[in-house]
Amino acid sequence: MLDVKKVTWREWLGLGAGLLAAVSLFLTWTTLSASAPEVREGLDSLPREDVVRSAWNSDFLSWFPPLVLLVVGVAVVLLGQVGKVHQSGLPQLWLVAATIVLLLMAIGWYAIDLQFGSEERALFEAGGIVVGSGFGRYLALAAGVISLVAAILDSRATRRTA
Structure with missing residues (x-):
């Protein structure tokens, strides 16, 4: 049974970061934009889901890291209640998971245009269309940094009490 009084502020912060990452999945992750007025008008005439994508409509590296962050946040709060599990390395596992999540987010950001096919990318380049990041991607990154911190x-606090 979860005893709310035993959950540390660091564990609450981890859960909050996971929930923030989960919320970010439903926000804008990828946008298409152009500087040329005629191309911008063409983008405006397309259905919204073709120009603005959430994490669910993007790629694996968009939706997977925030989900992992959510699972880690829930696990830290629930398993942090078990003293033996916490002392056996839960904060270190959390540290590794948060680092991997941030690494996956960085790779996803670097490869943001790979969610489109090669023909689409060639068309984008010819038309001056830029694939950009939306607010959801920034929010998920902030959640990842919060979880890592x-x-x-928590790792340092555990080391001091051991």
């Missing part, structure tokens, strides 16, 4: 603080 909380994991570092």
Whole structure:
């Protein structure tokens, strides 16, 4: 049974980061934009889901890291209640998971245009269309950083009490 009084502020922060990452999945992750007025008008005439995508409509590296962050946040709160599990390395596992999540997010950001086919990318290049990041991607990145900082603080606190 979850005893709310035993959950540390760092673990709450981890859960909050996971929930923030989950919310980001439904926001804009990828946008198409252009500087040329006629291309911009063409983009405006397309259905919204073709120009603006959520994480669910993007690629694996868009939806997977935030889901992992959510699972880690829930696990930290639930398993953090078990003293033996916490002392056996839960903060360190959290630290590794948060680091991997941030690495996957960075790779996803670098490869943002790979969610489109080669023909689409060639068309984008010819038309001056830019594939950009939306607010959801920034929010998920902030959640990842928050989780990493909380994991570092929890690891240090565990080391001091051991």
